Amino acid sequence: MHKVAIIKFPGTNCDEDVLWVVKSVVGLNADIVWYKDFSLDTWDAVIIPGGFSFGDWLRAGAIAARTRAIEELSKVLDYGIPVLGICNGFQVLVEAGLLPGALLPNESGKFICRWVRVKVERPRGPWLRLVNDGDVLNMPIAHAEGRYYVDEDTYNSLIIKSPLLRYVNGYNFNGSSYDIAGVATPDGLVLGLMPHPERASEDVVAPRGFKASGKVIFESLARSLKEGW
Amino acid sequence: MILIFMVEAIITNKRNVRDPEGETIHRFLVLRRGYNSVKGIRTGKYLLFNVEASNPDEALSKVKEICEKLRIYNPIVHDIEVRLRA
Numbered sequence: 001m002h003k004v005a006i007i008k009f010p011g012t013n014c015d016e017d018v019l020w021v022v023k024s025v026v027g028l029n030a031d032i033v034w035y036k037d038f039s040l041d042t043w044d045a046v047i048i049p050g051g052f053s054f055g056d057w058l059r060a061g062a063i064a065a066r067t068r069a070i071e072e073l074s075k076v077l078d079y080g081i082p083v084l085g086i087c088n089g090f091q092v093l094v095e096a097g098l099l100p101g102a103l104l105p106n107e108s109g110k111f112i113c114r115w116v117r118v119k120v121e122r123p124r125g126p127w128l129r130l131v132n133d134g135d136v137l138n139m140p141i142a143h144a145e146g147r148y149y150v151d152e153d154t155y156n157s158l159i160i161k162s163p164l165l166r167y168v169n170g171y172n173f174n175g176s177s178y179d180i181a182g183v184a185t186p187d188g189l190v191l192g193l194m195p196h197p198e199r200a201s202e203d204v205v206a207p208r209g210f211k212a213s214g215k216v217i218f219e220s221l222a223r224s225l226k227e228g229w
Numbered sequence: 230m231i232l233i234f235m236v237e238a239i240i241t242n243k244r245n246v247r248d249p250e251g252e253t254i255h256r257f258l259v260l261r262r263g264y265n266s267v268k269g270i271r272t273g274k275y276l277l278f279n280v281e282a283s284n285p286d287e288a289l290s291k292v293k294e295i296c297e298k299l300r301i302y303n304p305i306v307h308d309i310e311v312r313l314r315a
Binding site: 058059062065066095101102104105107108109149151175 | 242245246247249250253274299300301303305306
C-alpha cells in the first residue's frame with residue numbers, strides 16, 4: 001500500500017490533522033516522521049504540514065529549509081515523488097528554493113485566520129488531478145507570513161505556465177502579489193499553498209456560506225498514486 | 230593571534246518590496262509630528278555575530294559566507310549589509 005510521509009519539525013502543529021485526513025478521510029497509509037529520521041527512500045508522497053517550525057525564528061520556514069531532511073527533498077524532482085507544503089510547509093518549500101518566490105509578513109502585520117476562496121488555474125500533477133480549471137476551492141488560512149512575493153519576470157516566465165491557486169477577488173487578506181495563494185512546479189509535482197486543505201476536508205468544519213473543498217487535494221493524491229497522473 | 234570580532238548583518242526588504250511597518254512609522258509617527266525632511270523609513274532585522282578570526286577581513290568574509298550559504302537573508306526579497314561593528 002502507498003505510504004505518505006508527514007514531516008514534523010519542532011513547532012509543527014498541523015501534523016495530526018493532516019494524518020487524520022490522509023488516513024481516515026481519504027484512506028491512504030501515512031505516518032508522522034520526525035525530521036531527523038526522514039529519508040526519501042521509503043515514501044510515495046511527502047507532506048510538510050503547517051505550524052511554526054523552529055518558532056518561525058529568522059523567517060518562517062528559513063531554519064527548517066536548511067535541515068538535512070529538506071535538503072534531501074530537493075531530490076524529489078528526479079525521483080518523481082509528489083510533495084505538498086501547507087502553510088508553514090509552503091514557506092519551507094520557497095525558502096528551500098523548491099518553489100519560486102518568497103513569503104513575507106502579512107501587509108496588515110497581523111496573524112490572519114479566516115476562510116477564503118481560491119481559484120485553481122492550470123491544474124496538473126498528483127495534487128490537482130481531480131480539479132478542473134477554474135474551480136473555486138474554499139479553505140481557511142491561518143498565518144502571519146503569507147504575503148506571497150514574486151518579481152514580474154518570474155511571474156511572466158514561470159508562474160503563468162504553472163498550476164496556480166489565486167485568491168478570489170476580495171479574499172486576498174495578506175496582500176499577496178497577483179493574488180497568489182499557492183504555486184506549483186510546472187508539472188505540478190511539488191505544490192505549496194497557504195490555505196489549509198486538511199482543515200477543509202469534512203463538511204462539519206465548514207462555516208455557513210463555505211463548502212469544505214480541500215479534500216479534493218488529498219483525493220487527487222490517492223487517485224494519482226493508484227493510476228498515475 | 231586569534232581575536233574576537235563583532236560583525237553586524239542588517240537585513241532590509243529590497244527597494245521594490247513593500248515594508249508596511251516602516252511605512253506606518255514614517256507616515257503616522259514621524260511625518261505627523263512634522264519631521265518632513267524624513268523621506269522614508271525602512272525596518273529590518275539585525276544580527277550580531279561574535280567571530281573568532283585572525284583579522285577583520287577574515288571575520289567579515291566568514292559572516293558573508295554564512296549569510297549566503299545558510300540563507301540568513303532571502304535574496305529574492307532582501308538586501309543585506311555586513312559590516313564590522315565600530
